[in-house]
Amino acid sequence: MKTIKIIYWICTIIICGLMLFSAVMTFIPQPPNPEMVKLGYPGYIFKFLAVAKMLGVVAILVPGFRRLKEWAYAGFFFDLLGATYSFIAIGDPVGAWAPMFIFIAILLGSYFTYHKNMAA
Helix, strand or coil: CHHHHHHHHHHHHHHHHHHHHHHHHHHCCCCCCHHHHHHCCCCHHHHHHHHHHHHHHHHHHCCCCHHHHHHHHHHHHHHHHHHHHHHHHCCCCHHHHCCHHHHHHHHHHHHHHHHHHHHC
């Protein structure tokens, strides 16, 4: 049981840190990132996603709100999967998008250990 909690918190801190860092970087004034421009998405979508990521981090870290946590995990999963697909679709090499599967695995680790903790 203690091992599951440790794994949960390690995975959760990593994934929430990643999402929070990604969200905060969106609001820091800087020249357009060539990688994001190459994707062809409108600039306003990134601010929307940043706010959603911050709300997702809060939902996952605040105790209670089981249904909200499920939505946050689903949102993070679709965000990571969508980002991976976007990089594949524009023809980026495997080395550019393959590491995304590590983040998806960490997210799934957090999700499944969360449910194991709730079942115990």
